[in-house]
Amino acid sequence: MLRSTKAVAAKAARAHYASVAGTPTVLSTANGIKVAAMPGPADSSLASVSLVINSGSRFETADNAGAAHFLKAFAFRNTQDRTSFRTVREAELNGATLTAEATRENITYTVQCFQDAVPYFVDILGDIAASTKFTEHEFRDIAKLVAFESLAARSNPVARAIDGVHQAAFRSGLGNSLYALGSSPVTTGDAVRQYAQAALRASRVAVVATGVDAQALAGLVGESKLSLLTNSAAADLASPKAKFTGGVQQIYESASPVSHYALAFASEPGVSQALANLLGAQKRLKWSAGVSPLAKLAREEGFGVEAFSFAYSDAGLAGVLVSAPTAQIKGAVEKVAAIIRKDVAAAAPEAVQRAVAATRLDVAESLATQQGAINALSKLAFGQRPCTLESVDEAASSLAQTAANVFASKPVAVSIGLSQTTAYVDTLGF
Amino acid sequence: MLEVVARTLQANSAFRALCRPLASTWVNLSGYRRLGLKYDDLLREETPIIQEAISRLNREEIDQRNYRHRRAFQLSLSHQELPGPQWTKAADDVKYLQPLIGEVSQEFAERDAFNSMSTVRK
Numbered sequence: 096m097l098r099s100t101k102a103v104a105a106k107a108a109r110a111h112y113a114s115v116a117g118t119p120t121v122l123s124t125a126n127g128i129k130v131a132a133m134p135g136p137a138d139s140s141l142a143s144v145s146l147v148i149n150s151g152s153r154f155e156t157a158d159n160a161g162a163a164h165f166l167k168a169f170a171f172r173n174t175q176d177r178t179s180f181r182t183v184r185e186a187e188l189n190g191a192t193l194t195a196e197a198t199r200e201n202i203t204y205t206v207q208c209f210q211d212a213v214p215y216f217v218d219i220l221g222d223i224a225a226s227t228k229f230t231e232h233e234f235r236d237i238a239k240l241v242a243f244e245s246l247a248a249r250s251n252p253v254a255r256a257i258d259g260v261h262q263a264a265f266r267s268g269l270g271n272s273l274y275a276l277g278s279s280p281v282t283t284g285d286a287v288r289q290y291a292q293a294a295l296r297a298s299r300v301a302v303v304a305t306g307v308d309a310q311a312l313a314g315l316v317g318e319s320k321l322s323l324l325t326n327s328a329a330a331d332l333a334s335p336k337a338k339f340t341g342g343v344q345q346i347y348e349s350a351s352p353v354s355h356y357a358l359a360f361a362s363e364p365g366v367s368q369a370l371a372n373l374l375g376a377q378k379r380l381k382w383s384a385g386v387s388p389l390a391k392l393a394r395e396e397g398f399g400v401e402a403f404s405f406a407y408s409d410a411g412l413a414g415v416l417v418s419a420p421t422a423q424i425k426g427a428v429e430k431v432a433a434i435i436r437k438d439v440a441a442a443a444p445e446a447v448q449r450a451v452a453a454t455r456l457d458v459a460e461s462l463a464t465q466q467g468a469i470n471a472l473s474k475l476a477f478g479q480r481p482c483t484l485e486s487v488d489e490a491a492s493s494l495a496q497t498a499a500n501v502f503a504s505k506p507v508a509v510s511i512g513l514s515q516t517t518a519y520v521d522t523l524g525f
Numbered sequence: 526m527l528e529v530v531a532r533t534l535q536a537n538s539a540f541r542a543l544c545r546p547l548a549s550t551w552v553n554l555s556g557y558r559r560l561g562l563k564y565d566d567l568l569r570e571e572t573p574i575i576q577e578a579i580s581r582l583n584r585e586e587i588d589q590r591n592y593r594h595r596r597a598f599q600l601s602l603s604h605q606e607l608p609g610p611q612w613t614k615a616a617d618d619v620k621y622l623q624p625l626i627g628e629v630s631q632e633f634a635e636r637d638a639f640n641s642m643s644t645v646r647k
Contacts, residue, residue: 178632178635180632180635180636180639181635181639184639188644230581231581231583232580232581
């Protein structure tokens with residue numbers, strides 16, 4: 096197996112990965128599974144292995160809406176060879192942490208462990224990929240967890256606003272909710288199995304590791320059940336290419352005295368983080384609002400402004416979330432919009448410089464963490480470009496121009512509050 | 526020793542062929558099929574293993590099982606049998622619960638093994 100691996104992304108090796116030791120290597124096994132790994136610092140025996148399946152909620156259709164959430168929740172459950180009880184107990188004996196995460200793009204099962212336990216956990220990840228049972232009695236268990244997670248997200252206005260922003264901006268595909276709603280057509284373990292079978296094609300699967308040598312990892316993957324995955328004729332998943340449509344979501348919510356309003360602009364995925372920093376609502380200085388006009392406004396008027404950004408394989412979003420007492424929300428949003436149009440779209444060179452510096456710090460800090468490294472490696476494995484210091488510097492030279500274009504375009508808006516007191520996006524002057 | 530002999534005999538196809546007519550007579554004589562029950566309905570259900578196995582049946586199987594039980598109780602109380610055509614047919618008398626019981630007892634044994642093990646530091 097080792098001999099059949101081939102380097103497919105040599106240029107990745109040139110990228111500079113801040114304080115994480117070593118450069119990433121991406122290989123491909125005989126059956127086409129991508130293997131991406133980054134060696135850790137020489138004095139650390141810490142490692143992580145993740146099974147990344149390119150089958151997040153953007154690949155759901157009307158017939159299986161919510162399946163990605165259920166597939167995430169089926170992490171580390173009974174397989175043909177192992178009970179989930181055994182997996183959990185043996186992970187405990189190794190002191191390992193098992194986590195599962197679902198994003199709009201990927202479902203990721205991660206094991207954090209020591210380097211000597213990596214072969215064992217690659218075997219387990221192979222088991223999960225090739226032979227999870229998806230039994231009905233487990234599904235009934237999992238459905239409770241999924242229902243709780245969905246309910247928790249529905250009752251969190253920030254999560255709801257972010258979900259709404261995606262729905263308004265992209266409609267289907269990336270617009271799909273991350274959560275399986277009560278009305279989800281997925282009601283049996285069999286339905287989840289069908290989604291998993293379509294998702295677990297070799298070309299959709301990557302094994303990503305930190306603190307491990309890529310060649311050795313490719314060897315382990317070749318010996319595990321992951322080598323049984325194929326690009327069979329079974330229907331593949333497909334997601335419509337992200338297209339920013341623009342729109343409004345008005346969610347009537349009278350129970351809370353606080354209203355929320357999200358404004359999001361379409362951007363290239365590579366610059367969305369820098370644009371969010373240019374909006375500059377984050378409080379980076381503890382005792383001062385800094386010089387960011389949005390942060391100053393929020394402090395003077397006494398409401399909350401938070402910038403957010405999202406970067407996907409084919410689209411990006413940057414925007415702000417305004418939270419204010421229901422009586423004030425309209426005025427707050429109008430002032431925020433005016434500042435974005437006036438000050439942020441025509442940002443001074445110093446403001447751009449501050450945004451670039453902040454983004455560099457964010458990226459360096461993220462890459463120095465295990466989670467950040469896993470995210471970057473997942474992107475590399477699927478042939479996308481992760482955010483690195485180089486990519487930030489490249490975007491920096493044209494950031495002012497980009498901001499002028501992006502913040503003059505029509506945003507999407509999500510309002511959670513009373514329809515009588517909220518602002519409407521067509522009155523904000525974009 | 527006895528177990529080994531039993532297992533060998535069970536695996537022996539000639540012995541099985543010899544026993545089969547006897548076995549079906551025996552089962553028919555035992556009478557549960559005349560009350561519309563299946564063999565797996567008779568297993569003692571007051572154990573944690575079988576309780577767990579029953580909880581893994583799907584809704585339809587549970588409903589059918591409860592219906593068979595209630596019908597059998599009623600027949601037994603009124604000292605009646607089902608009319609001949611409604612007796613459980615040999616083909617319908619399938620082991621719907623025993624595979625689950627096997628699965629669950631393996632899981633219980635595994636749990637016991639983990640709970641009583643000692644770790645060896647290398």
